[in-house]
Amino acid sequence: MEEALTVYKLLEELDIQYKKYEHAPAYTMEDIKDLDISIGGEYCKNLFLRNSKGNQHYLVVVSGSKTVDLKKLAREIPSTRLSFASDERLYKYLKLKPGSVSPFGLIYDFDHHVEVVIDQDIVGLDLLCFHPNINTATVVISYDDFYKYLKNRGNEIHYVQI
Template sequence: MTEGNEQKVYDALKALEIKYIRYEHEPLYTVEDTKKLDINITGQHCKNLFLRNSKGNVHYLVLLDDAKKVNLKDLAKQIESTKLSFASEERLYKYLGLRPGSVTPFGIINDIESEVIVLIDKDITKADVVNFHPNVNTATIGLSYSDLEKFIKWHGNKVYYVDISI
C-alpha cells in the first residue's frame, strides 16, 4: 500500500494546488532518527501521534513540534476525553492506512469516514513551513501551514487546536 499511498498524497496536493518541497532520505522511524539526517530541511519539524480514548471508539491524530512531549492526562482534560493511550499498529493501519514510523496528517486521506479527529498544537500554527512524511518514512515534504490546514479541511476531518507545553 505504501507506493500508492504516497502517490495519493501528491495527487491530492496537486488537485488542491498546494505547493510543496520534497526531500528523499533513508527511512526515519523516530524524531531522533531525523537528527541524524544529513539534509537541511527548512521549516518546522513536527511529530505526529496516533491516540485513542479508553473505549477505543474515538481516535486522535496529534500534530506538534518535534521537541515537545505530550502529557496524555493533560491532553485528555483539554479535549474533554476519557483516558488517552497510544493506538495499536492495527488501528493505525485500519484508520489511516499507515505503519509505525510513517504517521502523518496526510494519512487522513485513507480515513474514508473522516472519523479521526486532528489535534493541532497551537505553536505549529505559527510556522511558515511545516514538514511531514507523505505517508511513507523515506521522504519528507514541506508546505505552508495554511496549505496543511487547507488539506485537512478539504478531507473533512474535525480539527481542534490544543496547547501542548514542552
C-alpha cells in the same frame, strides 16, 4: 512509494505548493535529526491515540521538540484516558504503518472517524514537515496549505496548547 504518490497527487489537485525530499528511513524524531540533509521548516511529531473505550481516535500534530502529556491532553480535548492506538488501528483508520504516522493518512479516513488535534504553536508557521505516508521522504508545506488540506479532508479539528 505509491503512498507518497497519492499524497503528491492530492496536494497538486488542491493547488498546494510543496517540496519533497527523499532520505533514509526515519522512524522517530531522533532519526530525523540524524539525517544528513538540510530541509528547513518545523518537523512535526504525529501521534495516533485512542480513548479508553477505543471508540474514538485522535491524530495529534505537535512540534517535534515537544513532549505530550497524555493526561493533560485528555482533559483539554476533552476525552477519557488516552493511550497510543495499536498498529492494527493505525492501519485500519489511516492505512499507515508505525514510523510513518502523518496527517496525510487522513486521505483514507473516508468516514471522518479520526479527530485532528493541533498544537497552537505550529499555527501560522511558514513551513511544516511531514512524512508523505512513508518514512523515506519528507514533504514541506506552509501552515496555511496544511490547513487547506485539513479542511478538504473534513475531519474535526481541535486546537490545544501543548
